[in-house]
Amino acid sequence: MPQRRTTFSQFVAEDRRRSGAADADLVGLLNDVQRACKFVAAAVSRGGLGARPAAAAATNVQGEQQKPIDVVANDIVIKTCEWGGQLCGMVSEEMAEVYRIPGEYPRGRYLLAFDPLDGSSNIDVNMTVGTIFSVLSAPPGVSEPGPEHFLRPGREQVAAGFAVYGPTTMLIITLGAGVHGFTLDREPGAFVLTHPDMHIPETAQEFAINASNERFWEAPVRRYVEECIQGKAGPRGQDFNMRWIASMVAEVHRILIRGGLFMYPRDTKEPAKPGRLRLLYEANPMAMIVEQAGGAASTGRERILDIVPDAIHQRVPVILGSKDEVQRLVRYHQAFDRGEDLVFHTPLFNTRSLFRGDAVFAPR
Numbered sequence: 001m002p003q004r005r006t007t008f009s010q011f012v013a014e015d016r017r018r019s020g021a022a023d024a025d026l027v028g029l030l031n032d033v034q035r036a037c038k039f040v041a042a043a044v045s046r047g048g049l050g051a052r053p054a055a056a057a058a059t060n061v062q063g064e065q066q067k068p069i070d071v072v073a074n075d076i077v078i079k080t081c082e083w084g085g086q087l088c089g090m091v092s093e094e095m096a097e098v099y100r101i102p103g104e105y106p107r108g109r110y111l112l113a114f115d116p117l118d119g120s121s122n123i124d125v126n127m128t129v130g131t132i133f134s135v136l137s138a139p140p141g142v143s144e145p146g147p148e149h150f151l152r153p154g155r156e157q158v159a160a161g162f163a164v165y166g167p168t169t170m171l172i173i174t175l176g177a178g179v180h181g182f183t184l185d186r187e188p189g190a191f192v193l194t195h196p197d198m199h200i201p202e203t204a205q206e207f208a209i210n211a212s213n214e215r216f217w218e219a220p221v222r223r224y225v226e227e228c229i230q231g232k233a234g235p236r237g238q239d240f241n242m243r244w245i246a247s248m249v250a251e252v253h254r255i256l257i258r259g260g261l262f263m264y265p266r267d268t269k270e271p272a273k274p275g276r277l278r279l280l281y282e283a284n285p286m287a288m289i290v291e292q293a294g295g296a297a298s299t300g301r302e303r304i305l306d307i308v309p310d311a312i313h314q315r316v317p318v319i320l321g322s323k324d325e326v327q328r329l330v331r332y333h334q335a336f337d338r339g340e341d342l343v344f345h346t347p348l349f350n351t352r353s354l355f356r357g358d359a360v361f362a363p364r
Contacts, residue, residue, distance in 0.1 A: 008034050008182045008191035015175055029086035029110055034191055036080035037131055037163035037171055040073045044129060044165045069123055070094055073116035086110050088138050089145035091280060091312050098147055107143040111136040111150055113281040119247025128166040130249025134285040135159040147312045154284030154305035164249045174292040200295040204259030204322045208243040208251045216267035220332035252286050256293055261325040265300060266317035275317040279309050283318050296326035300333040
């Protein structure tokens with residue numbers, strides 16, 4: 001195992017040598033990605049000082065309002081990664097179509113999918129945001145990729161990671177054999193290995209969900225949350241803490257450090273959208289990281305990494321974190337789908353919230 005002062009660049013190169021899969025192109029690409037994350041971290045840290053009037057807010061392909069910093073971060077990742085000769089195409093949350101490498105640059109054999117600034121709604125209140133990325137191999141002979149070349153299950157990812165821009169800037173990565181965390185040492189300007197071999201505890205006492213959407217949840221999720229809220233007096237026999245930061249990178253980073261569960265489940269708020277989070281550049285890379293750290297990632301009905309995408313901006317439900325907790329929710333979904341009634345007390349969510357009553361959530 002490398003020493004704790006190992007830099008990101010050294011770690012990736014040595015990891016490829018140890019695995020017998022020495023790959024200068026992948027090493028070069030990941031070094032470009034880490035450099036892009038440093039630039040994004042610097043832009044984020046300037047806040048209002050770094051506002052660029054030219055980067056006007058607009059509506060992205062998701063129908064969501066972009067902030068100027070979303071545009072800035074997207075441009076940083078593209079410009080930092082397009083020229084090195086390792087990529088033949090990119091997909092971003094902020095772009096409607098596949099980004100093809102300009103003709104003046106050499107083409108490579110990798111594809112990059114990324115969310116340039118996850119949690120950007122937190123920017124105005126100075127809370128944690130981050131960058132998520134996923135690396136796939138391009139099919140042999142493909143130099144001008146189309147959307148179909150990105151539509152591959154997450155288990156085929158070559159590498160995945162995220163940067164978190166908080167009190168410190170960290171970069172978390174998996175190359176398919178464990179998860180490792182690096183902290184940006186600003187004096188030399190290098191990401192240094194500080195969290196080798198990260199492992200998620202199998203059980204935990206924290207969960208993260210946007211409780212304001214409770215009325216739209218399916219019965220299995222409502223059951224799980226209610227059991228946690230009942231604490232020691234309920235069927236779980238222990239107290240839980242509920243978190244919600246509205247930043248997936250912050251939620252997953254907390255889970256990597258001390259366990260827990262993150263949920264953005266299927267609901268009925270927008271029936272046309274089966275989930276909120278995007279599969280290619282949010283759910284897949286985070287699922288790979290969580291599984292490599294000993295956790296689990298599911299939609300509630302299937303393993304996220306087994307889903308074959310049908311569109312580059314496809315959305316899916318996401319339930320990930322400590323393995324025992326994810327498996328519990330999967331069992332609740334299976335029982336619900338079999339037609340079993342889920343009977344439990346709902347003192348918090350019952351219509352008469354001041355009184356205790358039994359609630360039966362029949363399957364749809």
